[in-house]
Amino acid sequence: MTATHERTPVEMGMPVRLVTLSVDGQEVSVPEGSTLLDACTAVGEDIPTLCYGDTLTPKNACRVCMVEVEGSRVLVPSCSRKVTENVVVRTDTERVRHSRRLVLELLGSSVDLSTTPHVEEWMAEYAADPGRFGPPAPEDLHRDVHEPGEHHAGDGSVAETMEQPDKVDNDLYVRDYSKCILCYKCVDACGTQWQNTFAIQVAGRGFESQISTEFNVELPESACVYCGNCIEVCPTGALSFKSEYDMRAEGTWNEDEQTQTTTLCTFCGVGCNLTLHVQDNTIVKVSSPHDHSVGHGNLCIKGRFGFQHVQNR
Amino acid sequence: MAVFDAGGGTSSYREVEDADVIVMWGTNAREAHPIFFHHVLKAIHKGAKLYAVDPRRSKTAEWADAWLGLDIGTDIALAYGIAREIIHAGLVNTTFIERGTSGFEEFVAAAEPWTLEVTSRETGVPAELIRSLAHDFAKADKAQLCWTLGITEHHNGTDNVRALINLALLTGHVGKYGSGLSPLRGQNNVQGGGDMGAIPNKLPGFQDVEDDEARAKFERMWGVTLPPKRGMHLSQMMEAMDEGHLTNLFIIGENPVQSDADSAHVIKRLQNLDHLVVQDIFLTKTAELADVVLPAAAAWCETEGTATNSERRVQRIRKALDPPGQARDDIAIIRDLAGRMGHEWTFQTSEDIWNEVRALSPDLAGMSYKLLDERGGLQWPFPDEDGPESSFLHGRLWETDPEKRGRPAPFGIVEHELPVDELDEEFNLRLTTGRRLTDYNTGVQSIGFKSPLRIGTTLDLSPEDLARWDIEDGEIVRVSSRRGSLLVPARLEPALRPGIAFMVCNFPDEVDTNLLTIEANDPIAGTAEFKATAIKVERLLDVVDPDGLVAMSERLPVASEA
Numbered sequence: 001m002t003a004t005h006e007r008t009p010v011e012m013g014m015p016v017r018l019v020t021l022s023v024d025g026q027e028v029s030v031p032e033g034s035t036l037l038d039a040c041t042a043v044g045e046d047i048p049t050l051c052y053g054d055t056l057t058p059k060n061a062c063r064v065c066m067v068e069v070e071g072s073r074v075l076v077p078s079c080s081r082k083v084t085e086n087v088v089v090r091t092d093t094e095r096v097r098h099s100r101r102l103v104l105e106l107l108g109s110s111v112d113l114s115t116t117p118h119v120e121e122w123m124a125e126y127a128a129d130p131g132r133f134g135p136p137a138p139e140d141l142h143r144d145v146h147e148p149g150e151h152h153a154g155d156g157s158v159a160e161t162m163e164q165p166d167k168v169d170n171d172l173y174v175r176d177y178s179k180c181i182l183c184y185k186c187v188d189a190c191g192t193q194w195q196n197t198f199a200i201q202v203a204g205r206g207f208e209s210q211i212s213t214e215f216n217v218e219l220p221e222s223a224c225v226y227c228g229n230c231i232e233v234c235p236t237g238a239l240s241f242k243s244e245y246d247m248r249a250e251g252t253w254n255e256d257e258q259t260q261t262t263t264l265c266t267f268c269g270v271g272c273n274l275t276l277h278v279q280d281n282t283i284v285k286v287s288s289p290h291d292h293s294v295g296h297g298n299l300c301i302k303g304r305f306g307f308q309h310v311q312n313r
Numbered sequence: 314m315a316v317f318d319a320g321g322g323t324s325s326y327r328e329v330e331d332a333d334v335i336v337m338w339g340t341n342a343r344e345a346h347p348i349f350f351h352h353v354l355k356a357i358h359k360g361a362k363l364y365a366v367d368p369r370r371s372k373t374a375e376w377a378d379a380w381l382g383l384d385i386g387t388d389i390a391l392a393y394g395i396a397r398e399i400i401h402a403g404l405v406n407t408t409f410i411e412r413g414t415s416g417f418e419e420f421v422a423a424a425e426p427w428t429l430e431v432t433s434r435e436t437g438v439p440a441e442l443i444r445s446l447a448h449d450f451a452k453a454d455k456a457q458l459c460w461t462l463g464i465t466e467h468h469n470g471t472d473n474v475r476a477l478i479n480l481a482l483l484t485g486h487v488g489k490y491g492s493g494l495s496p497l498r499g500q501n502n503v504q505g506g507g508d509m510g511a512i513p514n515k516l517p518g519f520q521d522v523e524d525d526e527a528r529a530k531f532e533r534m535w536g537v538t539l540p541p542k543r544g545m546h547l548s549q550m551m552e553a554m555d556e557g558h559l560t561n562l563f564i565i566g567e568n569p570v571q572s573d574a575d576s577a578h579v580i581k582r583l584q585n586l587d588h589l590v591v592q593d594i595f596l597t598k599t600a601e602l603a604d605v606v607l608p609a610a611a612a613w614c615e616t617e618g619t620a621t622n623s624e625r626r627v628q629r630i631r632k633a634l635d636p637p638g639q640a641r642d643d644i645a646i647i648r649d650l651a652g653r654m655g656h657e658w659t660f661q662t663s664e665d666i667w668n669e670v671r672a673l674s675p676d677l678a679g680m681s682y683k684l685l686d687e688r689g690g691l692q693w694p695f696p697d698e699d700g701p702e703s704s705f706l707h708g709r710l711w712e713t714d715p716e717k718r719g720r721p722a723p724f725g726i727v728e729h730e731l732p733v734d735e736l737d738e739e740f741n742l743r744l745t746t747g748r749r750l751t752d753y754n755t756g757v758q759s760i761g762f763k764s765p766l767r768i769g770t771t772l773d774l775s776p777e778d779l780a781r782w783d784i785e786d787g788e789i790v791r792v793s794s795r796r797g798s799l800l801v802p803a804r805l806e807p808a809l810r811p812g813i814a815f816m817v818c819n820f821p822d823e824v825d826t827n828l829l830t831i832e833a834n835d836p837i838a839g840t841a842e843f844k845a846t847a848i849k850v851e852r853l854l855d856v857v858d859p860d861g862l863v864a865m866s867e868r869l870p871v872a873s874e875a
Contacts, residue, residue: 170765171762171763171765172762172763172764172765192358194351195351196354219765220765225347225750225766226751226764226765226766227347259633261614261631261632261633262629262631263613263614263629263630263631263632263633264501264613264620264622264628264629264630265501265613266500266501266611266612266613266614266758267501267753267758267759268345268346268497268498268499268500268501268753269346269497269498269499269500269501269502269503269504269622269623270326270346270347270348270349270497270498270622270623271501271620271621271622271623271624271626271628271690272348273628273689276614276633276634278633278634281634281635282634283614283633283634289689291689292689293326293327293689294326294348294622294624294626295348295351296351298348298351299348300347300348300750301750301751301764301766302750302751302753302759303348305762305764306753306758306759306761306762307614307761307762308761308762308763309595309611309757309758309759309760309761309762310594310611310614310615310634310761311634312761313637313638
């Protein structure tokens, strides 16, 4: 390398065609293959999403991002529907608002959304009233037990919930499935889309469905390798660092006082980017930028949880 | 580096995803480089064929289409066998060989004795698998050859690397998109250390210390006269300490007492020094021997700077925490030291230093901090701020015009040599060492967090060997090499073949694995043969309490010390 290397050719890929469509009366052109959500974002529309993940294949599970498309009999999920030429999209019709309101009410009545970002604003925006199905059912100690054909319809006196005990079975992260909306993002991140460890899946059917390890064993007995790539994509805080969980319990978790600094992992030569969430000069959580070409938001156990050596001071 | 004039992975992680064939040789990336392996997994899901070449059927090998479980230290033999099969099947890339290489005829002659039968006998790999790898690798449109310490931690590690590079030269799997050679680095700035000239014969930017013109450029910038001769690498320093002409040592961020082979011997050398200074973020076992300890900030989260990853991507390191107590940024410590020595260095920030590096290293010249921030790092070479990034290196070797091609890449004529620590009737088991997913190096960093996966040091043995010596899974056994002996729990590991044992080195305070390993160093790189130790395993007569293991490790007298 005594002299400057000669430049080598760079693969540019196929040229991408632009598609023009209308969103709430505004004309917008986006690259072919974009989603309606991309187009809405491009014109500055703020569409609520929960199960959508920028590094994952759309699952169409939560139904909160629905929009109206002219000529379509039903509402369509904007996070997965691809743009087509001249399509006319409306994001704020009464039909759309009604749909979002119902989705938020059903989720809000059955799931603890207290750590889900933006949900309070959405509830207000769509005038959702999750309390209208009655008082929430108490914690169920047996949600993990699945027997065939066992679903019992309630008597209507309480609203069915996901309430159940938190799973604290290791020192690194906690699973609080009372907060789970069954968006499948953790399953996809653990499976073929990223980690390929297959430690978790959806068990049970209908309202009894639950994210579970194989045979519902505790994490240390499961296939889990503690990469935390499930935490990275969880939209509701159902999966969280033990450090965050403990601080929330103590009442010391304060995001307004936290800084986020992106640096490099020290544990091998791959060069994963770590975003260190720091409160009172202490690392309280680690995430990773989703748009970075090395890891796309993914880390291993050492990158995600191996920071403690700098704060055993 | 001797082949291509630049030391670095020739391709990019993104290119791995588009490869048709990936050969992972002496690398358990699934555990040691998990996020690199994500890119391999993408390729697998797109239909790429994966070959794993490893004495152990590792977690990486579990994902492979075929596992070539070679005997430890037979990598060169296997590479020759593959090469000969490619040559005899008429699968060499004649265009590339004519344009981009030299020494092909000699290489063909060197490979000729290595028929499939001979190679199979020497390596323990079935002939059919050797043939299959040879054909798939040679026929692939895009093929990647990745390796790590399983190749380099041998007494002839540099020759091992040359043997792998030969395969890429033979098939033209270098210098084009999707094909390449990927040495995976074990620490976050191994590549950057090389980029910055932390190699005895190099200045920053891989410029040769012994090149008068290159040296003059640095002398002008720094206003000093530089020694015109290369320095010593680690194992030469160790020898110089034995011979008594290296008497003062400054160690920054390294724990050789626990990381180097034959650890007891290392301690003795450090104790014999006139003066030892250690700069580290921990009071390591090495720092405990120092006359002066300079407490340093943890570079990766308490300082500003850069590091270069295994795909030549220079990325920013940023300060997220204030360092504890008296710990200071390495830059501040070294600048103050220079001041005491009469050199007033004027730079203040890591960016000032980086800009000086850019001024002296043409391949990094375009990488301003601003661009590194905006683009999530940049891959070298990146000589000017407007230029595109270079996804792969050595495209010049494919040029039709000899002027543009430059120096052809020479085939390496290397000899197959078995490990230095020979097996015999007494030391009849081959120990290899490595890393598990959850642990790292001497453990001073990774031991800090409570990993549910951590199982500590065990002597992993095949089911056959456990049965042969009538050892129970979990039983404490005595394991001895010609240098030392220690007690360790045996562990059943179905991924091992009979005759091969495995230990990690990450818990030296409990089980000092490197009491066993041999300091047989590669003459060029100076890397020790951590991967091939001759050991014996014995059952104990009494049941032993695992907590008492440390006290029972002992070192045997060594002839050289007498």
